Amino acid sequence: MIIKILNLIILLFVPFLMAGVIKKTKAFWGGRKGASVFQPFYDFVKLLKKDFVISKTTSKVFTIAPIVQIASVLFAAMFIPLAYGNALINVSAGLIIFAYTLSLGKFASLISAMDTGSSFEGMGASREACFTSIVEPAFFMTIASVMALSGNYSFTALQNILSSSGNYGILITIFAIAVLFIMILIEGSRVPVDDPTTHLELTMIHEVMILDNSGLDLALFSWANSIKMLLLSSLIAYMIIPAGVSVWVSILIYLAVMFLISVLIGTIESGMARFRMSHVFEFVFVMSSFALVVLSLVVARMFGG
Amino acid sequence: MLKIKNNSKVNLSDIPVLKIGELRDEIIKENKRPIGFFGKDWGEGRIRLFVILEDAPELLVSSAIFEADEKSYECITNEIPSFHIYEREFYEQFGIEPLHHPWLKPVRLNQDKYEFFEMKGEEVHQVAVGPIHAGVIEPGHFRFMCNGETVYHLEIMLGYQHRGVEDLMVKNPSNQLAESICGDSVIAYNTAYSQMMENLKNIQVSNKAQLIRKVCLEMERAAIHIGDLGAIAGDIAYLMGASVFGATRTLVINTMLEFCGSRFGRGMVTVGGVNYDLSDEKIERALKTFDKVEKDVERMTNTMLKNSTVMSRLEKTGTVSEERAKEAGLVGMAGRACGIDVDSRFDFPDKWNEELGIRKKAFKASGDVNSRFKLRYKEIRESFSIIRKCLAKLADYKNDPLITNGEDMAKDAFVVSIVEGWRGEIVHIAMTDNDGKLSRYKIKDPSFNNWYGLALAVRNNGVSDFPLCNKSHNLSYCGNDL
Numbered sequence: 188m189i190i191k192i193l194n195l196i197i198l199l200f201v202p203f204l205m206a207g208v209i210k211k212t213k214a215f216w217g218g219r220k221g222a223s224v225f226q227p228f229y230d231f232v233k234l235l236k237k238d239f240v241i242s243k244t245t246s247k248v249f250t251i252a253p254i255v256q257i258a259s260v261l262f263a264a265m266f267i268p269l270a271y272g273n274a275l276i277n278v279s280a281g282l283i284i285f286a287y288t289l290s291l292g293k294f295a296s297l298i299s300a301m302d303t304g305s306s307f308e309g310m311g312a313s314r315e316a317c318f319t320s321i322v323e324p325a326f327f328m329t330i331a332s333v334m335a336l337s338g339n340y341s342f343t344a345l346q347n348i349l350s351s352s353g354n355y356g357i358l359i360t361i362f363a364i365a366v367l368f369i370m371i372l373i374e375g376s377r378v379p380v381d382d383p384t385t386h387l388e389l390t391m392i393h394e395v396m397i398l399d400n401s402g403l404d405l406a407l408f409s410w411a412n413s414i415k416m417l418l419l420s421s422l423i424a425y426m427i428i429p430a431g432v433s434v435w436v437s438i439l440i441y442l443a444v445m446f447l448i449s450v451l452i453g454t455i456e457s458g459m460a461r462f463r464m465s466h467v468f469e470f471v472f473v474m475s476s477f478a479l480v481v482l483s484l485v486v487a488r489m490f491g492g
Numbered sequence: 493m494l495k496i497k498n499n500s501k502v503n504l505s506d507i508p509v510l511k512i513g514e515l516r517d518e519i520i521k522e523n524k525r526p527i528g529f530f531g532k533d534w535g536e537g538r539i540r541l542f543v544i545l546e547d548a549p550e551l552l553v554s555s556a557i558f559e560a561d562e563k564s565y566e567c568i569t570n571e572i573p574s575f576h577i578y579e580r581e582f583y584e585q586f587g588i589e590p591l592h593h594p595w596l597k598p599v600r601l602n603q604d605k606y607e608f609f610e611m612k613g614e615e616v617h618q619v620a621v622g623p624i625h626a627g628v629i630e631p632g633h634f635r636f637m638c639n640g641e642t643v644y645h646l647e648i649m650l651g652y653q654h655r656g657v658e659d660l661m662v663k664n665p666s667n668q669l670a671e672s673i674c675g676d677s678v679i680a681y682n683t684a685y686s687q688m689m690e691n692l693k694n695i696q697v698s699n700k701a702q703l704i705r706k707v708c709l710e711m712e713r714a715a716i717h718i719g720d721l722g723a724i725a726g727d728i729a730y731l732m733g734a735s736v737f738g739a740t741r742t743l744v745i746n747t748m749l750e751f752c753g754s755r756f757g758r759g760m761v762t763v764g765g766v767n768y769d770l771s772d773e774k775i776e777r778a779l780k781t782f783d784k785v786e787k788d789v790e791r792m793t794n795t796m797l798k799n800s801t802v803m804s805r806l807e808k809t810g811t812v813s814e815e816r817a818k819e820a821g822l823v824g825m826a827g828r829a830c831g832i833d834v835d836s837r838f839d840f841p842d843k844w845n846e847e848l849g850i851r852k853k854a855f856k857a858s859g860d861v862n863s864r865f866k867l868r869y870k871e872i873r874e875s876f877s878i879i880r881k882c883l884a885k886l887a888d889y890k891n892d893p894l895i896t897n898g899e900d901m902a903k904d905a906f907v908v909s910i911v912e913g914w915r916g917e918i919v920h921i922a923m924t925d926n927d928g929k930l931s932r933y934k935i936k937d938p939s940f941n942n943w944y945g946l947a948l949a950v951r952n953n954g955v956s957d958f959p960l961c962n963k964s965h966n967l968s969y970c971g972n973d974l
Contacts, residue, residue, distance in 0.1 A: 217735040306619045310955070314641075379801065382729035386627045387959040389619070390727075459801040461729035464641055464956040466804065 190434065194269040198261075201442070202413030203228040205420070205449045209377075212453025227413070234406035242399050244304045252299030253400065253407040259292030260411045260418070267421050268342055270441040271434050279340040282330050286323065289418075292411065293319060300396035307388045311395035314464070318380070318392070321471045322373055325478035329366045330422075332478075332485040333359060345425045355488040360426050362481045367423050369474040371448065375416040378456040380467050390464075420448045493518060493545070493552040496908065498840035501691045504904045504923060508554050512541070512565045515556040519543060520571045522552060525821065525834070528908070528921050529578035531586040532932045536560060539586050544908060544921070548839035551908055558588055567593040574821025577940060600651030600973055603633070608647050611637040616644075619955060623652045630969035638955050646950045646958070648943050653973040661933035665689070667762050674937060674971040675756060679705070679712045680913030682761040684920040687909040689763040692924060693898030700892035701765030703882045706844060708748065708760050710875035710882075713914040715744040716966075717868040717875075718789055723963045724865055725796065728805040736792045740785045747778045765895040775883050786876050793869045806862035810949035810961035813859055822945040824916010824938040825871070826965050829864040830945075831857035836912040848881040864964040871914075901928040915939060915968065937971030 207224030214221025376393035424444040528544035537560030567590030623631035631652035670685035725733025752760040817830035916938030
């Protein structure tokens with residue numbers, strides 16, 4: 188029970204810390220002191236206290252979407268083993284429910300963006316939908332291959348891969364992590380895919396879709412987005428944490444992985460420019476090609492020598 | 493056509509008066525770049541049209557009178573396209589229609605009545621931005637005709653900041669007004685205005701004041717260019733560039749603060765000279781700061797130019813070919829970045845170019861964002877070199893007066909004063925009546941010519957690259973709107 192509560196706390200609060208660490212890293216590379224790592228949480232609380240402004244051109248869809256988004260992300264979280272122990276819902280083929288629950292949330296945010304009738308938001312929605320359609324198969328291919336290798340179609344399969352499959356295991360782990368990391372950059376709308384700090388509507392992807400949201404709605408959308416990053420990072424952590432370690436070691440490694448991923452994202456954002464929109468698609472295809480590598484490694488392992 | 497010099501006075505009666513047909517023929521025969529094309533109310537319902545063409549190092553001036561019943565003429569734009577914006581402005585201000593003009597769109601007024609170009613088709617969508625924008629930029633309306641992510645055409649509508657500056661200038665000319673026209677070119681505007689007044693009042697500005705003005709003008713150029721390099725870095729989400737250039741720009745404008753009490757140089761220049769002297773101590777401190785600034789800018793620029801992700805954003809984005817740029821009549825920095833050799837510092841040189849050995853340096857232009865980025869860097873370095881030369885020379889004129897007083901304004905005079913601000917040529921033209929009072933004041937900001945260049949730059953680029961094209965030009969709304 189305590190473990191479950193601990194996992195819940197991690198799920199709800201570590202996303203803010205990750206966002207804070209990313210910002211702090213960027214400040215460090217920019218030669219600035221930067222805001223406290225708790226700032227994203229303060230911002231969240233601030234938004235909760237604010238009033239809504241709802242555009243007259245919108246319908247019910249616009250008001251429901253943030254709730255659908257946060258609910259779907261939290262529901263998807265139940266299929267993911269977090270810092271320690273099993274997932275709340277540990278079923279075979281949980282992967283499919285996981286991915287499509289996330290997609291449901293994204294669908295809600297897409298139609299909510301279209302609902303405002305703003306040409307910016309329509310453009311953002313079209314970009315986001317386009318990326319999603321490329322990301323999804325790559326994600327399935329990677330995770331499903333890994334699961335196929337261990338013959339276990341739940342997320343627990345990820346944990347055994349490093350230890351059970353020798354050199355193949357190491358290679359598969361590396362490429363699967365690469366796939367997941369690129370997916371974090373895309374889903375979390377980070378540089379080089381998207382620029383989370385820009386004020387230029389024409390260049391935005393994720394930010395422009397929530398341009399009309401305010402107060403609680405905006406808070407829920409940005410929280411959901413951070414949680415999504417945490418969930419994908421958790422998959423990476425889960426592949427690294429060895430089976431059979433004690434609770435505290437596991438939590439420690441988990442938090443360390445979250446921290447490292449945040450620092451890495453912050454460093455990437457400081458050291459490179461954002462891709463040109465047409466090049467972003469090529470970058471997304473890099474993820475697909477890594478996924479194919481994972482698939483072929485698994486095939487080689489299962490049917491090869 | 494009458495030949496005159498930049499920054500000098502002629503009698504209004506010396507300017508030829510032709511019939512509009514003859515004037516048109518002469519303009520087409522000369523086929524030179526227009527610098528001024530504007531009207532003046534000539535009494536009894538008549539309008540006098542003045543034309544100024546560039547014939548470096550001189551200017552050609554001529555005019556024509558429209559009688560009260562003449563309300564149109566055959567447009568020049570179809571022969572020399574760079575007249576397009578001038579003819580639109582003339583039509584808007586005086587109601588005389590240039591016949592067969594391809595695009596008589598309002599320049600500053602009646603934005604609501606104008607119908608934008610429209611593309612039709614299932615994949616085509618329009619994106620309208622502004623006039624109120626996110627962030628703290630000036631108002632302007634942009635309408636993109638897009639096919640998916642590609643922009644086919646951009647229409648720009650300005651004039652939301654039209655304050656009637658030209659009329660204000662006639663009624664109540666002052667340095668304070670001149671430096672408030674365009675807040676990022678304070679020194680350039682104020683110098684152009686002051687030179688104008690000095691000509692009318694017959695003032696010979698002291699060498700010391702001239703040098704201090706030159707130093708401040710180049711500091712303004714360097715500061716804005718550095719800031720814009722940072723803004724370009726910010727737009728492509730290259731944070732390091734944004735922070736470093738932002739910090740170094742502050743050093744330059746803070747030096748300006750030390751010189752005259754305003755970071756943007758307000759109050760520095762005045763009619764007859766400058767308001768503030770530069771003590772040896774200030775100069776020494778400034779030189780030290782400039783050393784650091786130059787080093788930081790050089791390091792950061794080279795880091796950026798070596799970063800492949802940065803270069804892939806800058807190269808071949810927002811390209812304007814030299815041919816198109818010439819047709820559209822681009823001037824200043826935007827024009828030079830496309831390969832047009834236009835820089836009023838060298839086209840209409842003052843005595844200092846020779847005395848201090850300031851020479852024009854070649855630049856290999858490619859017309860894209862990369863070209864504008866590199867040109868800015870080049871101009872920053874040149875500005876600092878000019879600043880150093882001027883500051884060293886300043887020691888020779890220690891005992892010169894800061895401000896020289898003059899007589900009353902000349903009667904029936906006509907003056908053109910061109911100053912190369914950081915965007916390009918800032919043209920002030922003034923006329924006085926027979927009481928020695930200003931009767932017409934015309935201002936032309938480089939943005940007036942260059943906004944159309946931005947529209948050309950965006951064509952066939954991704955809509956998400958627009959901010960980059962925009963920031964690399966960084967055109968003025970208030971300078972255009974007046």
